[in-house]
Amino acid sequence: MSSSYGGTSAFDRLRARLDGRPHACEECGFVEEDGTWEAVTTGATVEYRRECPSCGTEHVRRYRL
Numbered sequence: 001m002s003s004s005y006g007g008t009s010a011f012d013r014l015r016a017r018l019d020g021r022p023h024a025c026e027e028c029g030f031v032e033e034d035g036t037w038e039a040v041t042t043g044a045t046v047e048y049r050r051e052c053p054s055c056g057t058e059h060v061r062r063y064r065l
């Protein structure tokens with residue numbers, strides 16, 4: 001039930017939008033050049049989580065699928 005998405009899906013497009021570009025931490029200002037977001041699907045939405053390697057703050061981006 002988790003394999004209904006093929007190669008290029010909204011899921012992948014959203015990930016591509018986040019991956020591969022620098023992410024500046026909103027808390028400490030640390031800029032991570034090439035970190036990856038951990039994707040968590042929750043049915044109708046997908047959450048991308050990322051932890052700042054400098055201060056440990058967890059950042060979350062949530063999108064509707």
Ligand SMILES: [Zn+2]
Pocket residue numbers: 025026027028029030052053054055056057
């Ligand atoms: Zn930080």
